[in-house]
Amino acid sequence: MRTFNFSRLLNSVREAGLDGYMMVIGIIIISVVLIMAVFAEFIAPYDPIKTVGMPVTPPSPEFPWGTDTIGRDVFSRVVYGSRTIMIVILMSTALSMAVGIPLGLLSGYVGGLLDRTLSLIMDSIYAFPGLILAIAVAAMLGPGIYNTSISLAVVYIPTYFRMVRGQVLSLREQLFVEAARALGATDLRILRKYIFPNVFFIIAVVFSLNVADAILTEAGLSFLGLSVSAPTPDWGFDLKNGQRYFLSGKWWPVVFPGIMIILLALGFGLLGEGLNKILGQKEVR
Amino acid sequence: MSLRAYIIARILMTIPMILILLTLVFLVMRVLPGNPVIAIVGMKASPEYIKKLEHQLGLDKPLWQQYIDYLADLLRGDLGKSMIWGKRPVIQEIMDHFPATLELTIGGFLVSVLLGLATGMVAGIRSGGKLDASMRIYSIVVYSLFIPLLGMMLQLVFGVWLHLLPVGGRIDPGLEPPTITGLYVLDSILSLKMDSLANSLAHLALPSFTLGLVLSGIYTRLVRSSLIEVLGQDFIRACKARGLLGRSILFKHALKNALIPILTMMGLQFALLLAGAVLTETTFSWPGMGTFLVERITYRDFTTIQGSIVFYALFVALVSLVVDLVYAYIDPRIRY
Numbered sequence: 001m002r003t004f005n006f007s008r009l010l011n012s013v014r015e016a017g018l019d020g021y022m023m024v025i026g027i028i029i030i031s032v033v034l035i036m037a038v039f040a041e042f043i044a045p046y047d048p049i050k051t052v053g054m055p056v057t058p059p060s061p062e063f064p065w066g067t068d069t070i071g072r073d074v075f076s077r078v079v080y081g082s083r084t085i086m087i088v089i090l091m092s093t094a095l096s097m098a099v100g101i102p103l104g105l106l107s108g109y110v111g112g113l114l115d116r117t118l119s120l121i122m123d124s125i126y127a128f129p130g131l132i133l134a135i136a137v138a139a140m141l142g143p144g145i146y147n148t149s150i151s152l153a154v155v156y157i158p159t160y161f162r163m164v165r166g167q168v169l170s171l172r173e174q175l176f177v178e179a180a181r182a183l184g185a186t187d188l189r190i191l192r193k194y195i196f197p198n199v200f201f202i203i204a205v206v207f208s209l210n211v212a213d214a215i216l217t218e219a220g221l222s223f224l225g226l227s228v229s230a231p232t233p234d235w236g237f238d239l240k241n242g243q244r245y246f247l248s249g250k251w252w253p254v255v256f257p258g259i260m261i262i263l264l265a266l267g268f269g270l271l272g273e274g275l276n277k278i279l280g281q282k283e284v285r
Numbered sequence: 286m287s288l289r290a291y292i293i294a295r296i297l298m299t300i301p302m303i304l305i306l307l308t309l310v311f312l313v314m315r316v317l318p319g320n321p322v323i324a325i326v327g328m329k330a331s332p333e334y335i336k337k338l339e340h341q342l343g344l345d346k347p348l349w350q351q352y353i354d355y356l357a358d359l360l361r362g363d364l365g366k367s368m369i370w371g372k373r374p375v376i377q378e379i380m381d382h383f384p385a386t387l388e389l390t391i392g393g394f395l396v397s398v399l400l401g402l403a404t405g406m407v408a409g410i411r412s413g414g415k416l417d418a419s420m421r422i423y424s425i426v427v428y429s430l431f432i433p434l435l436g437m438m439l440q441l442v443f444g445v446w447l448h449l450l451p452v453g454g455r456i457d458p459g460l461e462p463p464t465i466t467g468l469y470v471l472d473s474i475l476s477l478k479m480d481s482l483a484n485s486l487a488h489l490a491l492p493s494f495t496l497g498l499v500l501s502g503i504y505t506r507l508v509r510s511s512l513i514e515v516l517g518q519d520f521i522r523a524c525k526a527r528g529l530l531g532r533s534i535l536f537k538h539a540l541k542n543a544l545i546p547i548l549t550m551m552g553l554q555f556a557l558l559l560a561g562a563v564l565t566e567t568t569f570s571w572p573g574m575g576t577f578l579v580e581r582i583t584y585r586d587f588t589t590i591q592g593s594i595v596f597y598a599l600f601v602a603l604v605s606l607v608v609d610l611v612y613a614y615i616d617p618r619i620r621y
Contacts, residue, residue, distance in 0.1 A: 018418050022425075124305040127553065127601055129560035132578075136313050136594045139582045216431060220564050223433050224579050239433060243568075246437050247445050247452060258434030265429040273425055 016278050023274025026208075029267030033260070037083040044076035049231040056250045066252035069241055078256050080233040085264070088145055088218050088227070089211055092152035096210075099153070100160030101203070105191055107161070108168030119165070126158035130213070131220050138221055143229035148221060152214050163206045167199045201279050208272030212265045219261040235261050291613050299606045306598035311355055314591045315348065342587065364592035369584050375592035379574065383596075384467025385455055386573035389496065389565060390558045391468075392489050396497020397554075401504020408505060409512030409543075410535070420509065424502030432561055436495040436568035443491060453570040456485045492569045496561050500554065507550055511543040548612050552605035559597065 013020035036043055046052045051071040052063075059066040065075040107118040125133070134151040141147035171177060172195070180194050221227045222236030230237065235257035242253025339345045343354055358365065364375035408420035444452035451457075455469055462472035462481045470489065473482035515521065516539055524534045563575030570576070574593060581589045 018421070022422075120301055121305055124302045125309065127302070127556060127605055128306060128309075128598060129556040129601065131560035131563055132594065132597050133313075135563070135578065135582070136310070136590070139590055140313055212429065216429070219431055220433075220560075223564065224567060226579075226582065236431075236433075239431075243433075243437065247440060249445075251441070254434065254437060258431055258437075261431045262429050262434065265431070266426060269425050269429050273421075 019274040019277040022270040026267045026271030037086040044079040046073040046076040048076045048080040048233045068253040077233040081235045084234045091149035095153035096156040100157040104161040104164030108165035122158040122161045130155040138226040148227045205276045212268035215265045303602045365588035382577040388468045392493030393496030397501040400501035404505040405508025408509040424505040427502040432564040433568045496565045515543045552608040
């Protein structure tokens with residue numbers, strides 16, 4: 001019976017060298033943020049949307065990361081902010097995948113006019129600057145967690161589409177697919193049983209790299225005031241709020257949410273990089 | 286395929302791309318749930334006022350009619366009139382702000398290419414070593430740097446602490462060069478105004494560095510992998526066999542060939558530059574398209590928002606066309 005063997009796991013990480021370490025660091029960062037998001041109520045010392053002290057109080061034992069421009073606890077807002085960004089990222093990624101992956105499978109497998117049309121549409125969206133597309137959609141939909149998720153999802157549908165389609169095109173010609181077809185497997189069965197499982201690993205890689213990008217886009221949207229509406233704690237928006245005071249030396253309302261954005265994006269970036277090399281795939285980004 | 290045939294084919298290919306992008310913008314602006322008019326005037330406006338505004342914008346017509354009107358207006362180069370402040374034609378407003386964005390993206394582009402070349406060459410020459418690994422980490426880390434935070438830190442260090450560079454704006458008031466191209470750096474040179482040149486370059490420094498640094502990681506990877514591939518080829522071995530020095534091989538033979546694949550990425554890279562410029566501009570109060578677009582979104586200036594997005598779409602299509610044509614010119618293999 002195979003049991004979980006921690007030292008063996010450590011060994012395989014060590015064997016993977018830099019990629020192994022990058023992946024582990026990535027996983028640690030993501031886990032910390034996930035824990036913050038899930039257990040925000042227990043971690044945050046204050047209510048994130050209540051004024052609990054004087055405005056822009058420097059970090060002190062009472063307020064470990066200081067207070068923001070209207071006297072809310074920065075640490076509590078950062079903790080709850082992790083929940084906002086995680087929810088938005090998970091919803092938008094799920095939506096992009098739910099549209100992009102089936103279309104990519106279909107387009108690559110069926111080919112012909114459908115493939116050419118879909119590819120042209122997806123390539124056009126892909127060529128458009130992501131943040132600006134998200135800005136346009138967000139400006140029309142208005143603020144809110146769901147609307148922000150939709151704005152982000154639109155941007156990343158082509159990424160999944162292109163990647164899945166490319167994989168399917170190369171898999172379609174493989175012997176095992178031909179064999180399945182010769183044995184009389186239906187198209188749907190071939191797609192589900194033979195092609196999708198082989199696309200799965202590359203999806204994992206693209207997922208992490210893509211989420212890294214989506215985090216920066218979400219933070220960008222919210223920095224521009226186009227994401228969730230105030231007073232919901234949101235890293236990009238909080239950073240924007242602190243900007244006025246930053247150059248006069250009040251750095252804490254800006255630096256803490258900003259560092260979190262960078263760390264989380266970096267976490268997914270490292271995970272994706274490590275996975276990419278460990279799974280032995282070609283460079284994706 | 287001759288170069289001319291390729292050019293014609295590529296231009297024809299741009300038409301569906303533009304049409305798709307324009308349709309996409311139309312869908313986003315008109316079909317998405319949510320009434321743009323209510324988005325403009327807010328929920329509290331009277332129904333009569335909403336009706337009037339809908340009529341004024343042509344939003345009471347059937348959707349297909351709106352779509353045709355929209356394309357026909359665009360064909361005439363008409364992006365409509367702004368809904369606020371003197372109702373100027375949108376295209377004029379865009380032209381007031383676009384040169385600033387162009388100047389910033391060019392600056393950011395140069396910084397990213399220079400940093401990317403330097404780091405990518407180091408990684409490529411020392412591939413497999415410690416330096417290679419550090420450059421790989423560099424490329425991942427810089428990509429994750431959130432532009433507003435990076436920009437503000439640079440403002441604090443170089444503007445407030447060291448008093449070396451201005452923290453925002455394009456140029457000090459009164460120093461603006463006469464408008465020729467709208468690019469302050471270029472206009473200052475053309476009109477021989479050295480104080481304007483120095484001042485606009487100083488203003489350009491931090492925003493360009495911010496934007497360029499973040500995007501340089503992509504070039505690091507590209508240069509690295511492309512250089513490694515070229516260095517493994519026979520003609521490089523032939524150079525070594527003929528006794529050429531390492532440096533001469535690298536700069537005269539390898540780098541030139543390694544740069545070709547990098548060109549292909551420039552179209553997509555440009556989209557990233559434009560997106561990054563929006564954040565860079567808002568961080569540095571740079572009066573370009575990004576600041577302009579975000580400002581008009583807060584004022585709910587619907588026609589200007591739509592016009593700006595359309596402009597971005599056309600510009601992106603144009604750049605990708607130009608990049609492909611340049612590529613085809615440099616590397617004839619691409620035409621077949």
